[in-house]
Amino acid sequence: MRGVHPARVALVPVLLLLVGCSISTSLSTSSTSSQSSSDSSTSLSTSSDSSARSSESSARSSESSSRSSRRGDREPRYLEDVRRYTAANVRAGVPLETFQKELGELARSHGLTHWEEDETTYLGIGEGLGDAAVGKAELEMYKTTFSRSDPVKRQAIQRGYDTR
Amino acid sequence: MIRRLVRRAALVASLAIGFPIHGWASERFIDYLYIDANEGGSSGGHVAVRVDDDVFHFEYRRPGMLVLRRDPFGEFRHDYTALDNRTIEVSRIPVSEATFRVARERLRRRHFVQRRQLERSDTLRTERRILEQMLQGYVDVDGAGFFSGRDRAPDPALLALRQQILETYGPTFLTERADTLRRRLAALDRPDVSEPALGAPVDEAPAPAYGVGRRYRDTLTALTALEVLATARPLRPEVTITAAAQELRLDADDALRVQRLSDALTASLVRLIDSPRPDWGFPLLLGMARLATLERTRASGQWVFLDAFPPNAAVIERARVPGRPEMIGAMLTDAQSTLDVARGRLWSAARSGGPFDDRGFADFEGAGNRIAEIRRALDDGRDLRLPYYVRLPARSESRPAVLAPSPAALGAHLVVAREHEQAYDRVLERLYEYRLVTRNCVTEILRELDAALLGERADVDGSLSFVPALSALAVKERYGVSDVIRIPSHRRARLTRLYEEENALRVFLRESNTITSTLYRQNSRDSTFVFFTDDVVVTRPVFGAVNVLTGIAASGVGLVTAPFDRGKRLRAGLRGAFFSLPELVFQNIRKGSFEYVGAATRDGSEVWH
Numbered sequence: 001m002r003g004v005h006p007a008r009v010a011l012v013p014v015l016l017l018l019v020g021c022s023i024s025t026s027l028s029t030s031s032t033s034s035q036s037s038s039d040s041s042t043s044l045s046t047s048s049d050s051s052a053r054s055s056e057s058s059a060r061s062s063e064s065s066s067r068s069s070r071r072g073d074r075e076p077r078y079l080e081d082v083r084r085y086t087a088a089n090v091r092a093g094v095p096l097e098t099f100q101k102e103l104g105e106l107a108r109s110h111g112l113t114h115w116e117e118d119e120t121t122y123l124g125i126g127e128g129l130g131d132a133a134v135g136k137a138e139l140e141m142y143k144t145t146f147s148r149s150d151p152v153k154r155q156a157i158q159r160g161y162d163t164r
Numbered sequence: 165m166i167r168r169l170v171r172r173a174a175l176v177a178s179l180a181i182g183f184p185i186h187g188w189a190s191e192r193f194i195d196y197l198y199i200d201a202n203e204g205g206s207s208g209g210h211v212a213v214r215v216d217d218d219v220f221h222f223e224y225r226r227p228g229m230l231v232l233r234r235d236p237f238g239e240f241r242h243d244y245t246a247l248d249n250r251t252i253e254v255s256r257i258p259v260s261e262a263t264f265r266v267a268r269e270r271l272r273r274r275h276f277v278q279r280r281q282l283e284r285s286d287t288l289r290t291e292r293r294i295l296e297q298m299l300q301g302y303v304d305v306d307g308a309g310f311f312s313g314r315d316r317a318p319d320p321a322l323l324a325l326r327q328q329i330l331e332t333y334g335p336t337f338l339t340e341r342a343d344t345l346r347r348r349l350a351a352l353d354r355p356d357v358s359e360p361a362l363g364a365p366v367d368e369a370p371a372p373a374y375g376v377g378r379r380y381r382d383t384l385t386a387l388t389a390l391e392v393l394a395t396a397r398p399l400r401p402e403v404t405i406t407a408a409a410q411e412l413r414l415d416a417d418d419a420l421r422v423q424r425l426s427d428a429l430t431a432s433l434v435r436l437i438d439s440p441r442p443d444w445g446f447p448l449l450l451g452m453a454r455l456a457t458l459e460r461t462r463a464s465g466q467w468v469f470l471d472a473f474p475p476n477a478a479v480i481e482r483a484r485v486p487g488r489p490e491m492i493g494a495m496l497t498d499a500q501s502t503l504d505v506a507r508g509r510l511w512s513a514a515r516s517g518g519p520f521d522d523r524g525f526a527d528f529e530g531a532g533n534r535i536a537e538i539r540r541a542l543d544d545g546r547d548l549r550l551p552y553y554v555r556l557p558a559r560s561e562s563r564p565a566v567l568a569p570s571p572a573a574l575g576a577h578l579v580v581a582r583e584h585e586q587a588y589d590r591v592l593e594r595l596y597e598y599r600l601v602t603r604n605c606v607t608e609i610l611r612e613l614d615a616a617l618l619g620e621r622a623d624v625d626g627s628l629s630f631v632p633a634l635s636a637l638a639v640k641e642r643y644g645v646s647d648v649i650r651i652p653s654h655r656r657a658r659l660t661r662l663y664e665e666e667n668a669l670r671v672f673l674r675e676s677n678t679i680t681s682t683l684y685r686q687n688s689r690d691s692t693f694v695f696f697t698d699d700v701v702v703t704r705p706v707f708g709a710v711n712v713l714t715g716i717a718a719s720g721v722g723l724v725t726a727p728f729d730r731g732k733r734l735r736a737g738l739r740g741a742f743f744s745l746p747e748l749v750f751q752n753i754r755k756g757s758f759e760y761v762g763a764a765t766r767d768g769s770e771v772w773h
Binding site: 021023074075084088089094095097098099100101102103105108112113114116117118148 | 206211230372382519604
């Protein structure tokens with residue numbers, strides 16, 4: 001075993017000062033998008049100074065800040081999120097109710113509560129189904145389930161699916 | 165040593181062969197960002213990588229985890245260069261389109277996986293908390309706090325909504341819907357559905373879970389929403405915000421638009437109440453509260469919004485508001501601009517006759533909150549809540565835990581929930597444990613860049629590249645940086661402009677200290693100091709000595725005032741002395757920070773060296 005060089009020992013206090021990375025206690029890193037305060041203030045996954053957290057998912061809500069983001073900036077991110085969550089849930093065989101619940105939380109973190117009336121949701125679901133490489137029969141099943149027979153929503157899912 | 169040099173040479177050679185892209189010929193860039201130090205957030209500096217418009221960076225979070233964040237570049241830059249007043253050094257790495265895509269997907273994927281893992285952790289925590297509340301006989305319900313008790317006069321907007329629902333679905337609809345919810349609550353006493361496995365592979369997103377507690381709360385929330393609707397309970401006055409300001413006054417056209425918005429929202433809520441989603445209760449409560457604010461808006465001729473500020477928002481105390489006219493003016497200008505854009509989008513959506521624009525209304529509501537808050541602070545002499553983090557309103561209130569499972573069943577669920585929560589937290593802490601030298605914000609970024617650009621993990625043992633301030637050198641050596649750009653901190657950028665416009669000596673004398681500076685005002689987040697030392701070198705030790713003495717003196721005063729200000733002045737003084745010590749040996753950490761930086765000033769600081 002090699003001995004520890006004294007110079008390195010002397011460096012330790014300097015390193016403690018120099019190596020820090022950002023600690024998520026600054027104003028700059030706090031961002032959630034729902035004002036509920038029913039959850040933890042010491043959550044493992046949340047900024048320690050987040051003044052309010054989504055009751056369901058502060059980790060998720062840290063993604064969106066309504067502080068300066070406008071709709072145009074947030075929509076692509078929401079679309080991508082719905083796509084990724086859909087693909088992951090379909091691959092994992094997550095029950096529909098749990099999937100819907102998760103979509104609700106995801107939408108809420110983007111400042112959207114009634115996701116069933118937002119076309120981007122259906123585009124994202126379609127894209128996620130495409131990423132999960134579901135077959136035609138399964139696609140039809142999801143289209144029927146999520147669109148509740150609304151042709152506009154069905155078409156949006158199909159359009160999203162066709163892009164992948 | 166020789167072996168290391170050979171290894172590095174081999175790496176550089178492999179870069180040249182594998183990625184023969186020169187700066188001038190490159191289609192794309194990956195930017196390595198080094199953010200210099202400041203007190204508070206990161207006294208050793210911070211690093212990040214920008215791919216496209218996304219900035220990825222690892223943050224330390226208590227109790228000792230490294231968490232990958234993904235932020236839009238504009239927000240990241242605003243946070244670090246404007247509010248935190250730190251300079252960003254951008255090292256541009258030219259890459260091919262294919263490499264760019266690989267790197268972007270790799271980072272996005274890693275972020276997604278960790279995010280879902282953290283969500284899972286939060287979900288387990290929430291589940292446990294709800295079960296604890298249920299055992300105590302109540303559950304906090306988001307949205308329930310918007311509405312008054314039953315003894316108040318019914319809200320006309322909710323009466324109209326109720327009528328429309330009954331006309332659409334029939335007179336027994338609400339009763340039947342409530343019965344279904346009660347049956348669902350009663351059925352929750354059955355054995356729980358199987359929970360997904362608790363493992364957490366670093367590259368695999370966990371499946372979501374939906375346990376008894378959260379199912380119970382969602383069902384109770386829906387029942388609460390039906391109860392509010394059935395009795396048309398009015399809003400509590402304290403949940404709304406408005407101001408007698410020109411910006412919030414309705415004109416003749418607006419009155420018609422408000423009616424259109426109300427109609428669209430009503431139609432949307434009529435559809436929502438028949439939704440199969442399990443968590444429709446909160447959206448219905450929020451929608452009804454917004455409908456009631458639209459009715460108040462119509463009646464008063466002045467926009468009324470749900471208060472969207474978080475309960476413990478950072479504030480500028482009322483005594484300080486009159487002394488900050490430039491900052492308040494910038495806030496107002498920004499808020500007005502955001503309101504105009506949001507209003508334009510909302511009206512455009514309303515004209516098209518589509519469904520209620522939920523997100524557009526949230527943007528408008530947020531902008532309206534900012535205007536109202538600033539006007540109230542100016543006109544009524546109130547504290548000003550900082551208009552940064554406006555939220556989706558979700559006033560929570562405790563509700564009795566009706567039809568809950570038996571205490572024995574709840575106790576059993578709680579035992580399992582606690583075990584799951586603790587086990588999963590341990591898994592995550594192991595997976596993402598922060599280590600000062602071997603796993604910090606630099607090592608993880610370099611690991612990702614290595615994998616994306618080199619296809620392997622480069623050996624950094626023995627080097628100091630894990631130190632943020634030195635890491636840019638390693639990046640230059642390893643990835644073939646073609647260009648280095650500096651984005652100056654807010655103060656430095658404005659200082660440069662002042663030097664161009666005014667007498668240099670006068671600017672130096674005036675702006676070198678916190679007392680006469682026109683660019684900086686004491687921010688409550690900052691420690692006590694007199695001289696800025698980030699833009700001077702020769703005089704740094706002298707200025708540093710004054711700063712140390714100032715910090716010590718402030719600490720002495722803070723000792724006396726501690727009983728009255730809860731040690732605030734004492735802490736600021738001690739931190740001031742501590743962060744001045746490096747200045748004695750020509751090093752700078754503290755730069756001061758800003759409470760608010762307006763968009764106009766931000767745009768003006770677009771200086772790339």
